[in-house]
Amino acid sequence: MESQLSTINQMFLIGSTGRNSGKTTLATALIEKFKKEFLIIALKITTIEHKDGKCPRGGDGCGVCTNIQDNFELIEEVSTSSNKDTSLLLKAGAEKVYWLKCLQSHLDEGMEYFMSVIPKNSLIICESNSLRNIIVPGSFVMIKNVGNNIAKKSASAVISKADFILENDFSNSIGDFVDKVVVDKENMNIKINSAM
Structure with missing residues (x-):
């Protein structure tokens, strides 16, 4: 099944087991590290199960996702x-930042459109769990908030595919991790250097 998935080597995909785990903190740190060398496009994905369905975060929500046309x-x-x-x-230095709100069943369609509107030589920093079901990124890191052992369903479905599981204790674990991330300029492949 894995071989059927699209490969996006220049994407660094960040997932998390729950809210407030540090996805955006990691994404902004990566943008700051690489913005002088590469054109960076950042992407945040929110998947929705049904139109006019429940908020993906639970409760009533703000209505932004449920009003998708x-x-x-x-x-x-x-x-x-x-x-x-x-x-x-955007403030961290990404060239452009997008939010893809998408029905779960049309994530591939949404991603195809996103890839068609960005420059081909972009480094992509993306926040999503569900995207790992349809693509193989250059690297996929799953952030675990050490203070919360309950994982979201979307995280449980893909955590076994993570190239690295970052246990965020909110000290300097994200900063230490960012030092290990490297980009091969020749093929725009973004990887985690485990030798460091």
């Missing part, structure tokens, strides 16, 4: 002045 919606972030994750990614 089509099978997917790609929104470009243009503000660096809010505390939204996408705004923080």
Whole structure:
């Protein structure tokens, strides 16, 4: 089955076992590390099971995801002045930042569209668990919040595919990890250097 998946070597995919685990902190640190060498596009993905369904985070939610009109919606972030994750990614130095809101059943369609609108030589930093079901990135790291042992369903489905599981204790584990990330400039392949 793995061989049937699309490969995106220039993507660093960040998943997490739960909310507030450090995905955006890791993404912004990677952007800051590589922004002078590469054109970086950041992507945050929110998958939705059904139109007008429940908030993926539980509860009533804010309504942003549940009002999706089509099978997917790609929104470009243009503000660096809010505390939204996408705004923080743009502020960190990404060339462009997108939020892909997508029905789970149309994630491949949404990704195909995203890949068609970005420059081919981009380094992609992406936050998503579900995306690992349909693509093979250059590297996939799963962040585990050491203070919370309950994993989201989307994380449990892909954690076995992680190239690295980062146990975030909110000291300097993310900073230490970022030092291990390298990019092969020749083929834009982003990897974790375990020898470091």
